[in-house]
Amino acid sequence: MALDNKPQDAPLFVPGSWDRPKAGKFIDAPEQGDTSTGRGNRPAANLLQRGVPGVITGKLDELAALARKNSLWTLTFGLACCAIEMMSTHMSHHDLDRFGVVTWPSPRQSDVMIVAGTVVKKMADPIRLLYEQMPDPKWVIAMGSCATNGGPYYRSYSVVMGVDHIIPVDVYIPGCPPRPEALMDGLIKLQEKIQRDAKEGPNAKPPVIAQAEVPQEGLVEPDSTDNAGEDDGTGQTS
Amino acid sequence: MTEQDKPVSEPEGSAPEGAADETPQVEALASARPARRAPPHEEEAPPEVLNSRGQTTLGLLMRVADPYVLAHGGRDDIPWIETRAQSLIEVARRCRDHRDLDLKMLHCLLVVDYTEHLQAVYVLLSPVKGTRAILKVNVPADEPKVPSLTGLWRAADWYEREMHDLFGMEFEGHPNLSPLILYEGFEGYPGLKSFPFNDYNEF
Amino acid sequence: MTTHPELETVDMMLNMGPQHPSTHGVFRMVLWIDGERIVDMEPHIGYLHRGSEKLCEGESYGQVVTLFDRLDYVSNFNNEQVFCRAVERLMDIEVPERAMYIRTILCELNRVASHLLFLGTYALDAGAMTPVLYAFRERERIQNLYEAVSGARMMHNFIRIGGIKEEVPADFVPRVRQLLGELRRGVEECDNLLTFNEVFLARTRGVGVIDSDTAVSYGLTGPCLRASGLAYDVRKDHPYEIYPNISFTVPVGEYGDCWDRYWVRVQEAYQSLNIVEQCLGQMTEGPIMPQMRRIARPPKGEVYVHGENPRGDIGVYLVSDGTDKPYRLKVRPPSYCNLTALRHMMKDAFIADAVVILGSLDIVLGEVDR
Numbered sequence: 001m002a003l004d005n006k007p008q009d010a011p012l013f014v015p016g017s018w019d020r021p022k023a024g025k026f027i028d029a030p031e032q033g034d035t036s037t038g039r040g041n042r043p044a045a046n047l048l049q050r051g052v053p054g055v056i057t058g059k060l061d062e063l064a065a066l067a068r069k070n071s072l073w074t075l076t077f078g079l080a081c082c083a084i085e086m087m088s089t090h091m092s093h094h095d096l097d098r099f100g101v102v103t104w105p106s107p108r109q110s111d112v113m114i115v116a117g118t119v120v121k122k123m124a125d126p127i128r129l130l131y132e133q134m135p136d137p138k139w140v141i142a143m144g145s146c147a148t149n150g151g152p153y154y155r156s157y158s159v160v161m162g163v164d165h166i167i168p169v170d171v172y173i174p175g176c177p178p179r180p181e182a183l184m185d186g187l188i189k190l191q192e193k194i195q196r197d198a199k200e201g202p203n204a205k206p207p208v209i210a211q212a213e214v215p216q217e218g219l220v221e222p223d224s225t226d227n228a229g230e231d232d233g234t235g236q237t238s
Numbered sequence: 239m240t241e242q243d244k245p246v247s248e249p250e251g252s253a254p255e256g257a258a259d260e261t262p263q264v265e266a267l268a269s270a271r272p273a274r275r276a277p278p279h280e281e282e283a284p285p286e287v288l289n290s291r292g293q294t295t296l297g298l299l300m301r302v303a304d305p306y307v308l309a310h311g312g313r314d315d316i317p318w319i320e321t322r323a324q325s326l327i328e329v330a331r332r333c334r335d336h337r338d339l340d341l342k343m344l345h346c347l348l349v350v351d352y353t354e355h356l357q358a359v360y361v362l363l364s365p366v367k368g369t370r371a372i373l374k375v376n377v378p379a380d381e382p383k384v385p386s387l388t389g390l391w392r393a394a395d396w397y398e399r400e401m402h403d404l405f406g407m408e409f410e411g412h413p414n415l416s417p418l419i420l421y422e423g424f425e426g427y428p429g430l431k432s433f434p435f436n437d438y439n440e441f
Numbered sequence: 442m443t444t445h446p447e448l449e450t451v452d453m454m455l456n457m458g459p460q461h462p463s464t465h466g467v468f469r470m471v472l473w474i475d476g477e478r479i480v481d482m483e484p485h486i487g488y489l490h491r492g493s494e495k496l497c498e499g500e501s502y503g504q505v506v507t508l509f510d511r512l513d514y515v516s517n518f519n520n521e522q523v524f525c526r527a528v529e530r531l532m533d534i535e536v537p538e539r540a541m542y543i544r545t546i547l548c549e550l551n552r553v554a555s556h557l558l559f560l561g562t563y564a565l566d567a568g569a570m571t572p573v574l575y576a577f578r579e580r581e582r583i584q585n586l587y588e589a590v591s592g593a594r595m596m597h598n599f600i601r602i603g604g605i606k607e608e609v610p611a612d613f614v615p616r617v618r619q620l621l622g623e624l625r626r627g628v629e630e631c632d633n634l635l636t637f638n639e640v641f642l643a644r645t646r647g648v649g650v651i652d653s654d655t656a657v658s659y660g661l662t663g664p665c666l667r668a669s670g671l672a673y674d675v676r677k678d679h680p681y682e683i684y685p686n687i688s689f690t691v692p693v694g695e696y697g698d699c700w701d702r703y704w705v706r707v708q709e710a711y712q713s714l715n716i717v718e719q720c721l722g723q724m725t726e727g728p729i730m731p732q733m734r735r736i737a738r739p740p741k742g743e744v745y746v747h748g749e750n751p752r753g754d755i756g757v758y759l760v761s762d763g764t765d766k767p768y769r770l771k772v773r774p775p776s777y778c779n780l781t782a783l784r785h786m787m788k789d790a791f792i793a794d795a796v797v798i799l800g801s802l803d804i805v806l807g808e809v810d811r
Contacts, residue, residue, distance in 0.1 A: 076462050080489055080807055081514035083466070084558070085595065088584075091577035105462035120810075122421035123467055123488040126459050152507060155435065155499065156492035157428050158420065177595055286742055314530075316745055342657045345747070346756050346773035359758065361745055361773070365657055365666070365673035372745065393660030396781045404494075419487035419810055428495055435499055 065198030068111065068137065069191040071100040075110040075130065079117025082144035082177040086116045089180035099187060107133040112190070113167075114183075118146035118153060119160040131167045139194070141186055142169045145176045152176065291315040295339075295369050302336050303329040309374075318359075318372035323384050326375055330390055333362055333371065340364040341371055344387065347397035349405040351431050356382045356407060377407075386412040404429030452480055455792070459488045465562070465799065466806025474792060482787045482795070484780060489810040497770040502528055502602055502737040505767065510596040512772060513808040515558055516751045518544070518551040520808075521600035523748040526681060527757040528602045530746060531739035539727040540604035541682045546617065546720045547590070547599070549713040553624060554583045555751035556710040559803045560631050563703060566800040567644050572634050579627035586620055589613075602737045604730035614721055621714055628710050636707065645699035649786040649798035652697055659785065660778035663753025664709060665802060668694030668701035675749040687719050699801035706751075706803070738765045752776050752803055774808035 078086055090096045090103060104110045107130045119127060131140070142163050145151035150161035163169060170193060173186035288296060296317035300307055306325040312318050321329045333341045341362035350357045360373040375384055386409035387394040398409040399418040406427040409415065417424065426433055452473045459467040467488035473481040493512060497505045509520040522544055529536060536544075561576030584594040590609050591599035599606045610616075635641050651661070653669040666673055674691045676684045692708035694701030739761040747756035753775025760769040779802045786798050 075460075077460055079467055081511055081595065084514060088577060088580070092574045093578060093581045107460075118489060118491050120487075120489055120491060122490065123459060126467075126488070130460060152511065153491045153493075153496065156496055157433070158424075158490050158492050179594065313742070313744055343662075344660055345754065346745070346758060346771070348758055348769075348771040348773075350760055350769045361756065361758070365662075365671055365678075368678045370679075370745075391660070392655075392658045392785075393778055393781055396777065417487070419490040421487065428492060433495075435495075 061198040065194050069194040072112045073102050073104045073110045075107050075113045076103045076105045077113055082116035085177040085180055086114060089183045094180035094184060110134060112139045112141060114141045114143050115147040115163045116143040119163045121158050121160055124160055124166050128166055139170045139190055140167055141171045141190060143173045143183060144178055145174055148172045148174060286311055286313040288312045288317055289315055292317050295371060298339055299371055302332045302339060316370045316372060318374055320374040323375050323377055327385050330387055334390055339369055340367045341369060344391040344393045349401045349407050351405060353431055355379055356405060358384050382406060383408045383410055385410050388412055450475055465804050468806055472795060477791050479787050479790050479795060482784050484783055486809050489806045493811045494770055497767055501765045507598050510598060511807060512811060513750060513805045515805055516551045516555045517595060517597055518548045518600060519748060519750045522548055523746060523755050523757050525600050525602050527744050527746045527759040528737055528739055530744045531742055531761055534603050534731060534733060536604050537728045537731060539725060540729045542720050542724040543605055543609055544600055545683055546717050549716045550583050552713045552751045553710045554580050556706045559706055563800045564635055566796050567641060572631050575631050579624055582620055582623055586616060603733050608729055617721060621718055625714055632707050644797055645703060648699045648794045649801060650696060650698045651782055651786050655785060659782040661782050663775050664705040665702055665779050668705045669697035670695060675747055675754055681748060686723060687716050689716050699797055702801040736765050750775050753779060772811060776804035777809045780804055780809060
């Protein structure tokens with residue numbers, strides 16, 4: 001189930017139905033390091049595209065993307081330890097202001113939500129609320145291993161195993177906590193994603209980054225209904 | 239099914255038969271605690287010894303809480319005494335108000351789950367005199383009720399709320415035992431040993 | 442309490458929700474306000490409750506150190522140290538002297554780093570945007586040293602049961618000496634910017650006052666208690682490791698207001714630098730870890746140790762049943778106990794003061810919620 005970008009019939013987000021890479025597949029970008037891009041938000045179709053669908057608005061979109069990616073305003077949303085590294089990244093040594101990134105306290109006026117820290121079940125509702133308060137186009141960066149998949153608290157009774165159970169994520173940054181350079185790398189990847197998405201249009205398929213060949217023995221056997229070994233990039237099951 | 243059915247509350251160090259925690263079954267993981275590796279031979283436990291300062295404090299404590307002491311012990315300079323739940327407030331008040339003990343600060347309050355009974359442990363401290371002491375109260379697990387110490391120390395308020403959240407310990411006389419650190423509607427008491435360990439529901 | 446009691450007013454409820462810009466983590470305050478004055482206040486925590494204590498019961502003692510790192514995520518070494526001290530006490534292990542000195546150096550530098558963070562974010566709460574940049578620049582220096590020593594800027598997992606993980610790099614001592622000089626200048630710079638700044642004084646003097654008796658009843662410890670006039674410091678009153686050999690003074694405040702809490706922390710940062718210098722002078726060669734089993738199995742017993750975190754007394758109550766995993770591990774977090782006094786401090790304060798008072802307590806939600 002991909003998020004269609006028609007705002008009038010955008011499906012309600014159902015937790016658990018968000019596709020994730022299947023067992024045995026490894027979506028990796030080996031030449032670019034550790035961060036991996038997931039599928040997430042694309043900017044909704046703009047007025048021109050909605051009003052006159054089919055008209056190619058490529059260059060205008062790319063210009064808009066250029067402007068958007070160079071002035072990403074992040075929501076001040078530090079949950080736990082990763083917040084300290086996020087603060088360090090914003091400060092004078094690894095300056096994020098040179099990327100145009102400014103932390104903005106209000107969700108109504110921010111573009112990116114960097115979920116830095118452990119997502120606890122009690123906090124899941126506020127996170128969802130904040131995400132929905134952010135206007136389109138918006139992106140989400142899951143910073144740290146807690147936000148990616150629960151991290152060191154993977155057996156805990158009160159931790160959500162990754163923020164992508166609640167909101168769609170664009171960029172995952174592993175680390176505990178990720179270095180400021182890793183966060184910057186993730187932001188740069190997000191900027192590339194924004195540019196790429198604008199180039200390909202709102203309804204294009206997500207890109208296929210290099211697939212690593214993983215030896216199949218020792219792994220859980222995929223179901224016969226899975227299209228294991230055959231990837232059309234959408235990752236949809238049957 | 240491997241021999242994973244070791245009772246979860248076993249505090250003894252005896253090795254279960256075939257304690258294999260290298261190849262757990264998936265079903266066992268969902269409900270059983272991870273198996274504990276027992277020591278290969280009995281370790282000589284160094285006795286819990288009180289040093290001289292601890293002995294003095296213990297002597298004071300025993301005198302102050304005279305008719306209510308059920309058991310005592312301690313390590314280094316922190317002695318502990320055990321009382322009944324009914325006499326807790328009286329003992330705590332005496333400890334707090336005694337001139338030499340002067341245990342004015344409730345440093346920590348915790349509950350330990352020993353399956354058949356719960357033990358409430360109160361760590362008291364004197365910032366001025368430097369004495370430290372521990373009070374222990376054992377209550378049966380099916381009726382965990384302890385009087386609340388919010389009248390004596392304001393710090394007890396949140397400590398008791400948290401212990402109620404995690405262990406289900408009832409503190410009689412507490413003004414407001416609403417959930418503090420768990421979300422509203424959390425079922426069960428996660429601190430208890432009987433709470434499933436690996437069982438989380440993906441949100 | 443209104444200034445015009447004859448006016449009929451309605452108290453408004455203001456929610457300073459789990460996400461707000463004066464963020465010390467995810468903490469929610471519900472304020473009932475009458476005009477600009479706070480009539481009542483209710484704190485809500487638990488938005489970062491990760492179940493660390495329960496998780497500790499399923500992990501071996503060596504693995505618990507990593508969980509302790511993440512409790513008070515600004516002062517990692519102090520947390521690791523108090524836990525390792527608890528296990529060492531149970532197992533009756535004697536930590537080699539060199540390891541104790543290195544532990545103390547790292548912990549005191551962590552105290553400086555934590556107070557720098559406090560300084561920066563507190564100034565940011567009060568509205569000053571510059572000191573935070575300076576404070577983080579100094580923190581970078583300390584974190585570079587930590588990276589050279591342990592491999593990580595923040596979650597070090599370096600202080601292990603029995604000693605420390607591995608020997609420090611060869612240039613540790615000259616590097617720390619140079620760092621001390623740089624840090625003294627750095628802390629002084631931030632100090633000069635803020636401490637006797639008129640605007641800062643106006644915002645923090647006389648705000649959030651708490652007297653020492655009430656503070657003790659609330660379980661306040663650390664700089665918050667010392668600011669109220671009580672000279673209680675675990676390093677002095679119940680000294681551990683090599684603190685008996687070190688001489689330093691404990692700064693004590695006078696009124697118990699926000700400015701005193703800030704001032705005590707800045708003075709503590711200076712004192713920590715003195716402590717590090719003394720440790721460097723007294724440190725000798727030697728082993729860093731005694732001969733002991735790889736998997737720690739403390740005998741059955743219980744122990745309670747507490748140490749001086751930058752935020753107060755962090756206590757660890759460890760119940761062991763003889764196996765390689767703890768039976769019950771309870772952390773007494775200083776910020777949790779300091780937070781109980783927040784309601785008292787906020788009586789009749791302005792809304793703007795609410796942020797300043799919260800900042801002066803210097804809470805870290807990782808340890809409040811565990």
